[in-house]
Every structure is written in structure tokens, then in C-alpha cells.
Amino acid sequence: MFKQVLFSFAVAALSVASAETFRVTIAQPSVIEGTQLKAGDYKLTVKDASVVIVNGKTKVEVPAKVSSTERKFETTRVLYNEEKGKATIEGIEFGGTRTRLQFDSGVQAGGGQ
DSSP, rough: OOOHHHHHHHHHHHHHHHEEEEEEEOOOOEETTEEOOOOOEEEEETTEEEEEEEETEEEEEEEEEEOHHHHBBBSOEEEEEEEEEEEEEEEEBBBTSEEEEEEEOOOTTTTTH
């Protein structure tokens, strides 16, 4: 009985530990996976293959590829692709960590194929 309870707590701890939270400032109005984000400070919670992005009442969950690099990033960088006057977020590197998020720019809302 004691082992089952201990195992349950261990599993719960691992599931909580698997979600990482970061803070990032988006410097300009941007699009991520077809969702328009205003410039401002955001909280990002990384889960398995997705990221929940929150700023006030704005909350969006988008698919993301999470990867680790050999060396830690010196600063946090938001990587943009600017096309036709719209900035699309393609990735984020988090300073002080080895964590990099990559987003599939794919088709924009109202875009082509």
C-alpha cells in the first residue's frame, strides 16, 4: 500500500516537472500559428509537443518542436520571419537554458496553400 502511494506521488511529480514555464517579451505585433499577438510580456508553458502562450486574457496553445542545444543561450531571442509587413514568430531561444522552441510557420490565417 505504501509503495503504491509513493509511486503515485512520484508519477505526479514527474508530470508536473515535465511542464516548463518561461517568460518572454514580444517586441512587435506578431503572428504565431495564425494567431495575432500584440507586443508585450508573455508567459509560455511548454508541454510535450505544444506551448501555451498567455498574456492577460489572451491564451493560445500552439504546436511546437522543443529541442535542446549543446550550449546554453546567452540571451532570450524571439526569431521572426517578416513577410508582407507581418512578423511571424518562427522560434524562441531562452537565455540561460539550452531550450529552443520552433514553430511551423505553415499557412497563415487567410493565406494561401
